Amino acid sequence: MQPRILEVRTRILKENDERARALRAEFLDAGVLVVNVVSSPGSGKTQLLQRTMTILREQGHAVAAIVGDLETDRDAQRLAKSGAPVRQIMTHGCCHLEADMVKQQLTGWGLSELDFLFIENVGNLVCPTSWDLGEGLRVAMLSVTEGEDKPLKYPGLFNTSDMAIVTKMDLAEVCEFDRAAALQSLQQVRPGIQVLETSAKTGQGVDQWIEFLKNRRCEQLAT
Amino acid sequence: MQPRILEVRTRILKENDERARALRAEFLDAGVLVVNVVSSPGSGKTQLLQRTMTILREQGHAVAAIVGDLETDRDAQRLAKSGAPVRQIMTHGCCHLEADMVKQQLTGWGLSELDFLFIENVGNLVCPTSWDLGEGLRVAMLSVTEGEDKPLKYPGLFNTSDMAIVTKMDLAEVCEFDRAAALQSLQQVRPGIQVLETSAKTGQGVDQWIEFLKNRRCEQLAT
Numbered sequence: 001m002q003p004r005i006l007e008v009r010t011r012i013l014k015e016n017d018e019r020a021r022a023l024r025a026e027f028l029d030a031g032v033l034v035v036n037v038v039s040s041p042g043s044g045k046t047q048l049l050q051r052t053m054t055i056l057r058e059q060g061h062a063v064a065a066i067v068g069d070l071e072t073d074r075d076a077q078r079l080a081k082s083g084a085p086v087r088q089i090m091t092h093g094c095c096h097l098e099a100d101m102v103k104q105q106l107t108g109w110g111l112s113e114l115d116f117l118f119i120e121n122v123g124n125l126v127c128p129t130s131w132d133l134g135e136g137l138r139v140a141m142l143s144v145t146e147g148e149d150k151p152l153k154y155p156g157l158f159n160t161s162d163m164a165i166v167t168k169m170d171l172a173e174v175c176e177f178d179r180a181a182a183l184q185s186l187q188q189v190r191p192g193i194q195v196l197e198t199s200a201k202t203g204q205g206v207d208q209w210i211e212f213l214k215n216r217r218c219e220q221l222a223t
Numbered sequence: 224m225q226p227r228i229l230e231v232r233t234r235i236l237k238e239n240d241e242r243a244r245a246l247r248a249e250f251l252d253a254g255v256l257v258v259n260v261v262s263s264p265g266s267g268k269t270q271l272l273q274r275t276m277t278i279l280r281e282q283g284h285a286v287a288a289i290v291g292d293l294e295t296d297r298d299a300q301r302l303a304k305s306g307a308p309v310r311q312i313m314t315h316g317c318c319h320l321e322a323d324m325v326k327q328q329l330t331g332w333g334l335s336e337l338d339f340l341f342i343e344n345v346g347n348l349v350c351p352t353s354w355d356l357g358e359g360l361r362v363a364m365l366s367v368t369e370g371e372d373k374p375l376k377y378p379g380l381f382n383t384s385d386m387a388i389v390t391k392m393d394l395a396e397v398c399e400f401d402r403a404a405a406l407q408s409l410q411q412v413r414p415g416i417q418v419l420e421t422s423a424k425t426g427q428g429v430d431q432w433i434e435f436l437k438n439r440r441c442e443q444l445a446t
Contacts (some may be wrong), residue, residue: 042369095349126318145368146265
C-alpha cells in the first residue's frame with residue numbers, strides 16, 4: 001500500500017481501536033457476549049446464525065443481531081425469522097464494518113437485557129481483519145467448498161480470530177474436502193485454535209457451538 | 224467511509240486509473256488480451272484458469288498469468304502446471320491488485336509474443352471493483368455454493384464486469400442451486416451481461432469459454 005494512504009489508514013484505525021475499546025467495556029458491563037462473525041461471501045454465516053439464534057431463543061436467551069452488507073437487507077430478513085430483533089447496516093461499498101457503525105445501531109436497544117449479540121460482518125476474508133468491533137469473540141468461518149488452504153492464504157483473518165468454524169460439512173464428501181489438510185492449515189496459522197465442524201443443514205456440530213457460546217458468556221460474566 | 228480517507232483514496236484511485244490507461248494502451252499495442260478474474264475466495268478461479276491455460280496452450284496459443292494473493296504462492300504453482308509462465312504477487316495484506324503491481328511483473332516478458340495474459344485477482348468481492356488493471360476483459364466468477372443473491376449483495380463488482388462465469392456447476396444439484404434466481408440476480412445488476420455456466424471438473428462450458436476468449440481477442444486485434 002502507498003505511504004500516504006497507509007498513514008491515514010493508521011490514524012483511522014487507531015480511532016477505531018479506541019471506539020472499539022469503549023464498546024467492549026460497555027458490552028462487558030451489560031453482560032452481553034458479542035460475537036463478530038467473519039468469512040468469505042457465501043460461506044454460510046447467515047444460515048448458521050439463523051439456526052443458532054432460533055435455538056438460543058428457544059432455550060430462553062435474549063439474542064439480537066446486526067448484519068453488514070454492501071447492499072440489500074436480505075440477510076437481516078433471514079435472521080429475523082429467528083424471532084430476534086435484527087438491524088441491517090448497508091455499507092454502500094465499504095468492505096468491512098467499523099466500531100462506529102455498530103455503535104450507531106445500538107440506540108434504543110437495552111444492552112443489559114441481551115445475552116448474545118451477533119454481528120455478521122461483510123463477506124470478506126481480508127478487510128474486516130483490522131477493524132475491532134469491541135466483540136468478545138471473533139469467529140472465522142470457512143466452508144468445505146472453499147478449499148483447505150484458505151487459512152494459509154488469508155492468515156491475518158484466521159490469526160486474529162478466537163475460533164474457527166468449518167461450515168457446510170454436509171457437502172464435505174461431494175467436495176472431496178480434505179479435513180486433515182484444512183485442520184493443519186488452521187493450526188499452522190493459529191496454533192491451538194479451537195475448531196468446530198458444523199452443518200446448519202443437518203445440525204452437525206450445532207449443539208457443540210451453542211454450548212461453546214453459553215460457556216464463553218459465563219466466563220465473560222465471571223471476569 | 225470517513226471524509227479524510229475518502230479524499231486520499233480518490234487521489235490514489237485517480238493515479239491508478241492513469242497507470243491502468245497506459246497499461247491498456249500497451250496491451251492493445253502488443254495484441255495481448257488481458258483478462259482480470261475476480262471472485263470470492265474459493266470460487267474456483269485457479270482451477271478454471273489452469274484448465275483454460277492448458278487448453279489454449281495445446282491449441283498453440285502463448286499464454287501467461289499473474290496471480291495475486293495475500294500470502295503463499297500456491298495458486299501460481301497450480302497455474303504453472305499448465306506449462307505457461309506464471310508470476311505471483313504477494314500483497315501482504317492488501318485486499319486487491321493495483322495497476323502498478325501488474326506493471327512491475329511485466330519486466331522481461333515480451334508482451335507482443337503473448338496472446339493471452341490472465342490476472343487472477345485477490346479473492347475478494349468488494350475491493351478489486353475500483354482498481355482498473357488495464358485489462359481488456361473483466362470476468363466475475365460466482366460459484367454455485369455461494370448463493371444466488373451474491374450479485375445483488377455485491378453489485379459494484381458484477382456491474383463493472385464484462386461477463387460472469389458460474390463455476391462448480393457439477394455441485395449445482397447437491398447445493399440446490401437455483402439457476403433461474405442466480406441468472407435473474409445477474410441481469411438485475413447488469414442487464415444483458417453474458418453468463419457462462421462452467422465446471423472445471425467435468426469440463427462443462429469450458430469449450431464455450433475458450434471460444435469466447437478467442438473471439439474477444441480477435442475483436443480486440445481488429446480495433
